[in-house]
Amino acid sequence: MPLARVHNLSISLDGFATGEPQSAEAPFGHAGERLHEWMFATRFWDSSGSAGLDDALAQRHGQGIGAEIMGANKFGPPGWQDDPDWTGWWGSNPPFRSPTFVLTHRPRPPVEMEGGTTFHFLDVPPAEALETAFEAAEGQDVRIGGGATVVRDFVAAGLVDLMHLVQVPIVLGRGVRIWDGLEATEDDYDIEAVSSPSGVTHLTFTRKPEGSVHG
Amino acid sequence: MPLARVHNLSISLDGFATGEPQSAEAPFGHAGERLHEWMFATRFWDSSGSAGLDDALAQRHGQGIGAEIMGANKFGPPGWQDDPDWTGWWGSNPPFRSPTFVLTHRPRPPVEMEGGTTFHFLDVPPAEALETAFEAAEGQDVRIGGGATVVRDFVAAGLVDLMHLVQVPIVLGRGVRIWDGLEATEDDYDIEAVSSPSGVTHLTFTRKPEGSVHG
Ligand SMILES: NC(=O)c1ccc[n+]([C@@H]2O[C@H](COP(=O)([O-])OP(=O)(O)OC[C@H]3O[C@@H](n4cnc5c(N)ncnc54)[C@H](OP(=O)(O)O)[C@@H]3O)[C@@H](O)[C@H]2O)c1
Ligand SMILES: NC(=O)c1ccc[n+]([C@@H]2O[C@H](COP(=O)([O-])OP(=O)(O)OC[C@H]3O[C@@H](n4cnc5c(N)ncnc54)[C@H](OP(=O)(O)O)[C@@H]3O)[C@@H](O)[C@H]2O)c1
Numbered sequence: 539m540p541l542a543r544v545h546n547l548s549i550s551l552d553g554f555a556t557g558e559p560q561s562a563e564a565p566f567g568h569a570g571e572r573l574h575e576w577m578f579a580t581r582f583w584d585s586s587g588s589a590g591l592d593d594a595l596a597q598r599h600g601q602g603i604g605a606e607i608m609g610a611n612k613f614g615p616p617g618w619q620d621d622p623d624w625t626g627w628w629g630s631n632p633p634f635r636s637p638t639f640v641l642t643h644r645p646r647p648p649v650e651m652e653g654g655t656t657f658h659f660l661d662v663p664p665a666e667a668l669e670t671a672f673e674a675a676e677g678q679d680v681r682i683g684g685g686a687t688v689v690r691d692f693v694a695a696g697l698v699d700l701m702h703l704v705q706v707p708i709v710l711g712r713g714v715r716i717w718d719g720l721e722a723t724e725d726d727y728d729i730e731a732v733s734s735p736s737g738v739t740h741l742t743f744t745r746k747p748e749g750s751v752h753g
Numbered sequence: 754m755p756l757a758r759v760h761n762l763s764i765s766l767d768g769f770a771t772g773e774p775q776s777a778e779a780p781f782g783h784a785g786e787r788l789h790e791w792m793f794a795t796r797f798w799d800s801s802g803s804a805g806l807d808d809a810l811a812q813r814h815g816q817g818i819g820a821e822i823m824g825a826n827k828f829g830p831p832g833w834q835d836d837p838d839w840t841g842w843w844g845s846n847p848p849f850r851s852p853t854f855v856l857t858h859r860p861r862p863p864v865e866m867e868g869g870t871t872f873h874f875l876d877v878p879p880a881e882a883l884e885t886a887f888e889a890a891e892g893q894d895v896r897i898g899g900g901a902t903v904v905r906d907f908v909a910a911g912l913v914d915l916m917h918l919v920q921v922p923i924v925l926g927r928g929v930r931i932w933d934g935l936e937a938t939e940d941d942y943d944i945e946a947v948s949s950p951s952g953v954t955h956l957t958f959t960r961k962p963e964g965s966v967h968g
Contacts, residue, residue, distance in 0.1 A: 551944075551956070552932035553767055707944035707956075711936025717767035721926025729766075729922035733948040741766070741922075 541679045541699040542668055544689055545599040547716070548573035548704045548738075554713035555686035562615040565627065567713060573706055576738045591734045595702060604675025606634050607667055609688035610642040613657075619644040625651065634683075637674035639667055641688060664688075664695045686714040694719050696726070701743040755887055756894045756914040759904055760814040762931070763788035763919045763953075769928035770901035777830040780842065782928060788921055791953045806949045810917060819890025821849050822882055824903035825857040828872075834859040840866065849898075852889035854882055856903060879903075879910045901929040909934050911941070916958040 549555050550573065557569030566573060581587040582596035610619070618624040619642065626632055635654035645659035658674075660667050671680040682692050692698050703716065723729075727743040734740060764770050765788065772784030781788060796802040797811035825834070833839040834857065841847055850869035860874035873889075875882050886895040897907050907913050918931065938944075942958040949955060 551768075552930075552935075705946070707939060707946060709932055709935050709938040711932075711934075715767075717924055717926070719926075720767075720924050723924040724922060729952075731920070731922060731948040731952065731954045733946040733954060737944075737946065739946045739948060739954055 540604075540672055540675060540677060542682055542692065542697055543598075543603070543679050544682045544684075544692075544698060544701040544703075546577060546596055546702060546704060547684055547686075547689060548577070548706055549686075549716050550706055550708050550710040550713075552709050552711065553715045553717045554710040555684065555689075555716050556611075557710050557713040560611060560615060565615065569708075569710055569713060572708055576704060576706065576734070576736050579736065588736075591732070591740070592736050592738065595704075595740050598702070599681070600635075602679050603636065603681045604678025605636050605671040606638045606681045606683045607671050607688065607692075608638065608640055608683040609685050610640060610644075611687065612683060612685045613640045613642070619646075622646075625649050626657065631655075637671070638683075639671050639674075641667060664692050664697055668692070668697050686716045690716060690719055693723065698743075699745045701727070701741075703741040703743070705739040705741060707737055755819075755890060755892060757883055757897055757907065757912055758813075758818070758894050759897045759899075759907075759913060759916040759918075761792060761811055761917060761919060762899055762901075762904060763792070763921055764901075764931050765921055765923050765925040765928075767924050767926065768930045768932045769925040770899065770904075770931050771826075772925050772928040775826060775830060780830065784923075784925055784928060787923055791919060791921065791949070791951050794951065803951075806947070806955070807951050807953065810919075810955050813917070814896070815850075817894050818851060818896045819893025820851050820886040821853045821896045821898045822886050822903065822907075823853065823855055823898040824900050825855060825859075826902065827898060827900045828855045828857070834861075837861075840864050841872065846870075852886070853898075854886050854889075856882060879907050879912055883907070883912050901931045905931060905934055908938065913958075914960045916942070916956075918956040918958070920954040920956060922952055 557567030559567050576592055577583050579587050580593035580596050581589050582593050613626055614624050631652040632655040637656050639658045639660050643661055645661045649657045730742045732740045772782030774782050791807055792798050794802050795808035795811050796804050797808050828841055829839050846867040847870040852871050854873045854875050858876050860876045864872045945957045947955045
């Protein structure tokens with residue numbers, strides 16, 4: 539059965555997946571690029587990068603994925619809904635290369651981009667969005683692409699099969715926290731922690747068999 | 754120069770060093786014993802335990818320590834100040850074996866226990882408590898023994914040289930969080946993360962040389 543998967547979601551030691559305030563100039567607020575330096579140093583991001591543990595885990599981001607679901611705040615800075623020409627941060631050829639569902643309370647018609655990405659805009663609950671994305675993925679897995687709010691909502695709704703978080707050794711202090719509302723997540727997931735020579739710690743949450751929702 | 758050190762402070766993935774509510778029956782609230790199972794499995798705790806990474810790091814708790822500082826909520830359950838006979842959780846022979854300073858807004862006269870522990874009660878700011886503890890430690894290091902509130906206050910005041918946290922793969926959701934108020938701690942500390950085969954991740958914060966306060 540196809541899975542709903544989270545990959546490469548980078549958090550601070552205190553669990554923030556973004557700093558604040560989010561803006562067009564600083565999409566991650568005061569976090570800047572610090573949450574993702576580990577990823578920029580891998581071949582996943584740059585062909586001259588490292589090919590070790592961080593890279594192997596990062597590469598899973600695109601493997602076997604047929605669609606993505608993301609939140610409105612990942613798609614654009616505050617107020618993007620007022621700009622009819624906004625088509626995301628990623629230029630004319632976004633890296634998703636599949637149907638990509640943007641959850642927003644102000645949906646608009648789909649936008650077809652180059653390279654296989656089509657943005658669809660949905661104002662529906664998580665379970666319904668996932669159903670739609672699974673159909674579009676045609677048998678492949680669906681990536682829950684973030685940000686923290688959307689990942690949290692999908693985990694809380696019992697919809698996520700695999701979640702890969704990357705804990706970066708900084709204390710952000712403020713932003714959007716992944717853990718809020720996820721008390722006792724360990725009841726539903728096996729949790730593996732692996733620290734990398736780069737300094738980050740990879741946390742992999744694998745849904746325990748008895749709790750499987752798509753199986 | 755002697756150091757102020759934190760050891761074996763166990764936290765959940767979301768950073769809580771205790772659950773809630775704290776009580777005489779459940780000192781760690783809904784966390785129960787889950788934050789310390791990794792430690793109970795080591796020789797540090799039990800002579801039939803493991804002697805690997807977790808044990809080696811846990812053993813540092815007592816090495817070179819001449820005094821401890823702890824908070825009122827580590828010393829006893831809510832309301833212990835109303836019980837003139839309360840002398841801590843640890844029986845007649847507490848494991849501290851050194852002068853032990855309990856920070857409380859309701860101090861009382863010192864109590865000498867068996868085995869070298871004397872409890873002193875202080876109502877003074879962190880820097881003053883540390884100065885007193887360093888004097889009592891006679892050239893050895895001082896352990897900042899917890900709980901989270903006291904560790905947080907001492908780190909925020911720039912008084913901690915080394916901090917060893919142990920991140921346990923559970924999400925507590927509520928309790929007392931170590932990270933609150935510690936934004937940008939990485940500016941002052943080198944931070945090392947090492948995941949253990951037991952499933953926990955050891956986080957060691959070592960004060961960067963230029964920021965040294967006792968050197
Ligand atoms: N650390 C990482 O690895 C990582 C990964 C991805 C993104 N990010 C960052 O995280 C930040 C965004 O995260 P975030 O937590 O602020 O927000 P988010 O999860 O991207 O989006 C949340 C927003 O999406 C809309 N939404 C969510 N569920 C919905 C539903 N069921 N129906 C309709 N609308 C729904 C709502 O916006 P409206 O009500 O406004 O429509 C909601 O406020 C950005 O800074 C981004 O760059 C970080
Ligand atoms: N996870 C671990 O490894 C670990 C380690 C140790 C303890 N713990 C647990 O953590 C919990 C206690 O932590 P906590 O954060 O709630 O409290 P705590 O840090 O033990 O104590 C805080 C209290 O100490 C007093 N205090 C602190 N600084 C003071 C000062 N400068 N002057 C005077 N009084 C001062 C105040 O109490 P009053 O105003 O009431 O006097 C304050 O509310 C307990 O459940 C304990 O079992 C966990």
